[in-house]
Amino acid sequence: MQYKSQIVAKHYFVGALVLFVAQILFGLVMGLQYVVGDFLFPAIPFNVARMVHTNTLIVWLLMGFMGSAYYLVPEESERELYSPKLAIAMFWIFLVAAGLTVIGYLSVPYATLARVTGNDLLPTMGREFLEQPGITKIGIVVVALAFLFNLSMTFLKGRKTAITSVMLIGLWGLAIFFLFSFVNPDNLVRDKFYWWWVVHLWVEGVWELILGSILAFVLIKITGVDREVIEKWLYVIITLTLITGILGTGHHYFWIGAPEYWQWFGSVFSALEPIPFFAMTLFAFNMVNRRRREHPNRAATLWALGTGVMAFLGAGVWGFLHTLAPVNYYTHGTQITAAHGHMAFYGAYVMVVLTMISYTMPLMRGRAANSNAAQVMEMWGFWLMTIAMVFITLFLTAAGILQVWLQRVSETPLGFMATQDQVALFYWLREGAGLIFLIGLLTYLASFFKGEKAAG
Amino acid sequence: MSASFSTSAARNMFYGGSTFFFLIFLALTYNTEQQLPKRDQRAQLDNPAVVAGKRLWENNNCVGCHTLLGEGAYFAPELGNVYKRRGPDFIKAWIKAQPTGTPGRRQMPDFHFSDKDLDDIVAFLKYASEINTANWPPNIEG
Numbered sequence: 001m002q003y004k005s006q007i008v009a010k011h012y013f014v015g016a017l018v019l020f021v022a023q024i025l026f027g028l029v030m031g032l033q034y035v036v037g038d039f040l041f042p043a044i045p046f047n048v049a050r051m052v053h054t055n056t057l058i059v060w061l062l063m064g065f066m067g068s069a070y071y072l073v074p075e076e077s078e079r080e081l082y083s084p085k086l087a088i089a090m091f092w093i094f095l096v097a098a099g100l101t102v103i104g105y106l107s108v109p110y111a112t113l114a115r116v117t118g119n120d121l122l123p124t125m126g127r128e129f130l131e132q133p134g135i136t137k138i139g140i141v142v143v144a145l146a147f148l149f150n151l152s153m154t155f156l157k158g159r160k161t162a163i164t165s166v167m168l169i170g171l172w173g174l175a176i177f178f179l180f181s182f183v184n185p186d187n188l189v190r191d192k193f194y195w196w197w198v199v200h201l202w203v204e205g206v207w208e209l210i211l212g213s214i215l216a217f218v219l220i221k222i223t224g225v226d227r228e229v230i231e232k233w234l235y236v237i238i239t240l241t242l243i244t245g246i247l248g249t250g251h252h253y254f255w256i257g258a259p260e261y262w263q264w265f266g267s268v269f270s271a272l273e274p275i276p277f278f279a280m281t282l283f284a285f286n287m288v289n290r291r292r293r294e295h296p297n298r299a300a301t302l303w304a305l306g307t308g309v310m311a312f313l314g315a316g317v318w319g320f321l322h323t324l325a326p327v328n329y330y331t332h333g334t335q336i337t338a339a340h341g342h343m344a345f346y347g348a349y350v351m352v353v354l355t356m357i358s359y360t361m362p363l364m365r366g367r368a369a370n371s372n373a374a375q376v377m378e379m380w381g382f383w384l385m386t387i388a389m390v391f392i393t394l395f396l397t398a399a400g401i402l403q404v405w406l407q408r409v410s411e412t413p414l415g416f417m418a419t420q421d422q423v424a425l426f427y428w429l430r431e432g433a434g435l436i437f438l439i440g441l442l443t444y445l446a447s448f449f450k451g452e453k454a455a456g
Numbered sequence: 457m458s459a460s461f462s463t464s465a466a467r468n469m470f471y472g473g474s475t476f477f478f479l480i481f482l483a484l485t486y487n488t489e490q491q492l493p494k495r496d497q498r499a500q501l502d503n504p505a506v507v508a509g510k511r512l513w514e515n516n517n518c519v520g521c522h523t524l525l526g527e528g529a530y531f532a533p534e535l536g537n538v539y540k541r542r543g544p545d546f547i548k549a550w551i552k553a554q555p556t557g558t559p560g561r562r563q564m565p566d567f568h569f570s571d572k573d574l575d576d577i578v579a580f581l582k583y584a585s586e587i588n589t590a591n592w593p594p595n596i597e598g
Contacts, residue, residue, distance in 0.1 A: 034531065037562030041555070045565050046531050047520025110517040111567070119515060126514025128528050162463065184514075186507045188584055189496040192527065193488065228463060235466035242474035246481050255592035256525050259491045263590070265484065330594060333526030333534060408594045415597050416533035417562075 001363045003074040005081035010364045011091045012067025013357045017445065019060035019098065020350075024438050026053040031431040035424050044106065051105050051131045057345065058129065059098045062140075063091075064353030065174075065207075066147055068214050069167060071360050073151050076217070077158025082150050090146045097139040101132055123184055127191070129199055130181045137181055144175040162231035163213045163220075166238060170209030177201045189257035196252045203344075204245040204273065204315075211311070211352045212238050212280070218304050218359045219284065224292035233283045240276035248273050251323050255332055263325035270323040274316030277308075277348075284308035297362060297369035299378040303355035306386060310347025318343050318393065330408050335400030335423075343393040346385075354444075361448070371451035381444025388437035392430050399426035495588040500579075508573075509580025516567050523598075525589060531562065534598030539578070539585040541596050547581065548574045 001007065030049045032039050040049075074081045081087060104113045110126070117133035119125045124134055132140070148171060155164050180197040216234040220227055250266025284305050295301065318340040322331040331337070358378065362370045369375065407419040414422070492498070500506050513519070518535070519528035525536040538547060551574060555563040569577070 030531075033562070036560055038558075038560060041563040042565060045521075046562070047517045047529065050520050050529055050531075051517065109565075109567075110520075111515045114515040120511075123511060123514060126517050126519065128519050131517060131520070162467065186501050186510060187492075187496055187498055188510065188525075189492055189587060190489075192525065193485075232461070232463045232466050235463065235470045239466070239470040239473050242470070243477045246474070246477045247484075249481065250484075252527075253488075255589045256527070257492070257496050257587040257589055258488050259495070260590055262484075262488075329592060332592065333523040333528070333530065335530055338530055407597050413595050413597045420562075 001360075003080050005084040005087075006071045006074050006360075007364055008081065008084050008087040008091070009067040009071035009360060011088060012063045012070065013361065015091065015095050016060040016063040016067065016353065017357075019056045019063070021441065021445070022102070023053055023056040023060065024434075024441055026050075026056070028431070028434050028438065031427070031434050034420075034427040035431065047110070048105050051110075052102055054129055055105075055131060056098070056102065059094075061345075061349050061353060062174075063094065064349075064356070065171070065210050065214075066091075066094075068210075068353065068356040068360075069147075069151055069171060071356070071364075072167065072214065072217050073154050073164055074158075076161045076164045077154050079154065079158040082153035082157070086146055086150050090143050090150075093139070094143045097136055097143075101136045104133065105131075122182065124182055127184065127195055130195070137178075140178065141175070144171075144178065148172060148175060161227070162234055163217050166209050166216075166234060167213035170206045170213065173206030173209065174202060177206060192256045193253065193258060196249055200249045200252055201246070203349075204248055205242065207349065208241045208245065208276070209238050211307075211348055212241070214352050214356050215280065215284065215304060215307060218300060218355055219287045221359060222295040222297065222301050222304065223287045223290065224295075225287050225290050230287060233279075233287075237276050237279050237283060240272075240279060244269050244272040244275060251325075251328065254325050254328055267323065267325045271320060273323070274312065274320050277312040277316035281308035281312045295369070297359060297375070299370070299375045299382070300355060300359040302379055302382055303351060303358045306382060307347065307351040307355050310343065310351055310386060310389070312347070313390075314340065314343030314345070314347035314393070318397075321397075330404050331400065334403050334407075335396050336404070337400075339393045339396035339400055342396065343389060346389045351386075370447070374447050374450040377447035377450050378444060381440050381447060384440025384443055385437055386440075388433045388440055391433040392437065395426045395430040395433060399423040399430070402426070497583055497586045500583045500586070503579060505576045505579035506583045509576035509578070509583075512569070512573055512577055513580055521564070524584060525587070526592065532564070534593060535581060535584070536587075536589070537585050537593060537596065537598055539581045541598065544578045544582070547578055551577070 026049045029040060029044060030046060030053055033046050033049065070081060070087055113133060114125050117135050119134060122134055124137060125131055151168065155168055177198050180194050183194045185191050212234050216230050220230050247265050247269035250262040251270040253262035254266060285308065288301060288305060322328050322336050322340065362368065402423045403419050406414045406422055407416065521529050521532040523530060523534045526534065551569060554566055
């Protein structure tokens with residue numbers, strides 16, 4: 001750690017990991033509710049567990065991005081953070097707001113939460129991933145603006161690198177597109193159309209810029225390859241990301257009432273969306289092969305390589321699997337979507353945040369890398385979580401294929417619930433894989449407390 | 457990558473390429489807005505029951521279990537075409553009968569809807585079912 005103010009990242013990373021645990025616990029509750037429908041009913045209905053599962057995911061990834069930016073921008077800019085105090089204050093505001101929102105979800109009916117937070121004045125709630133009460137949404141905007149102000153001031157006064165430029169474009173894009181969460185037309189088609197301006201343009205657009213810049217930063221540090229080479233790759237990857245991803249939004253417009261030409265735009269451009277992810281995998285392996293030094297933090301190298309591979313599989317391959325309009329006609333809104341969502345989020349965003357945490361945490365704790373024993377434990381966490389996620393994805397894919405067949409393709413289509421009964425076996429297997437994931441997560445967390453003696 | 461392809465060329469490609477494709481996206485969005493009146497049943501929004509039904513749909517987080525035109529959670533049936541699948545009376549009776557309390561079965565909470573609320577929800581679901589969705593879902597089962 002070259003600049004004292006980088007230490008603020010530690011708060012964000014610890015906060016992120018706490019929310020990660022909550023996310024997984026609620027995921028296990030939901031997984032069980034798929035097969036034991038009345039589990040925890042009426043205390044935690046499925047929709048409540050799901051809001052907590054997805055919202056904690058979003059918030060912990062945002063915290064991870066923020067922590068990454070607070071670490072990365074001072075080092076790249078070669079100066080201290082503009083205001084470390086503001087960064088810490090925003091962390092606590094963000095954490096408390098997230099905590100209160102979760103308590104709100106769990107303690108009162110959603111309609112009550114909507115009423116007491118004034119959803120009638122500006123209705124924005126009750127839409128997938130944007131369930132947060134209006135005041136929480138405003139809180140997110142305030143935290144994001146303070147965060148961007150802090151980073152932009154640091155950036156403007158310091159050295160400007162490709163990595164910080166790309167990261168700031170990504171973060172500003174994230175904030176700007178979030179403003180569409182306040183847009184909720186009565187017209188259902190327009191509601192859905194602009195809803196994707198947050199959801200798709202985040203995860204298949206600006207978030208990928210953040211992902212690319214974090215990965216590039218870590219690769220420079222652990223491989224010692226020339227910045228020039230890595231920055232060129234970064235630009236090529238994010239160019240491919242945006243020229244495929246922006247019109248790739250069309251793959252969400254097939255069946256919501258938008259004109260049919262979106263089936264062509266959406267199919268063609270989203271079929272190209274795996275390319276940037278493939279490039280990212282090549283990039284990571286290429287840089288590690290060309291490394292000019294052996295960095296003592298081997299766990300961080302593993303996470304960086306894993307991000308490339310799993311993002312390509314989850315976002316690229318599993319996305320492509322059901323992205324062409326004639327295929328999507330049958331798979332839209334089935335467990336295939338759930339399978340893709342799980343591996344894509346884990347492979348791209350969870351893993352890149354864990355890559356950054358793996359690289360920076362030892363530095364923030366005063367050592368180049370953790371002890372060998374701690375790294376071995378961390379790598380066990382990596383493999384358990386990653387393999388468990390592969391199996392979660394495979395089981396959900398199997399459930400999805402069966403679901404499509406029984407409910408939509410068969411000569412005598414079954415109803416939704418009858419179909420769900422037929423695929424229960426795969427939900428049980430998914431729940432088992434989820435338990436392994438939890439064990440992997442706990443192993444990973446335990447590695448933070450293992451062996452104080454530094455290696456290398 | 458070859459030395460002849462410079463970082464600044466890559467950077468310019470990024471700024472130029474993404475701006476170009478975003479402008480195309482905006483143009484297509486404009487065109488979509490022009491075409492939507494023929495597809496989205498917006499005349500029905502003059503009926504206050506439809507808008508009230510959408511608010512009830514949102515305020516009770518129905519999308520947290522169901523899908524609507526394929527988007528949402530995958531825990532409970534697709535409701536974009538439920539009006540055609542079941543009809544208004546079944547929908548109201550079904551909501552009133554919840555939760556079923558059948559051991560081990562998925563449960564829908566009791567949302568304490570009034571008769572007017574139920575009419576509003578039905579109006580909203582009827583509106584959703586009449587949107588031109590390019591013939592999706594593949595069959596009545598959703």
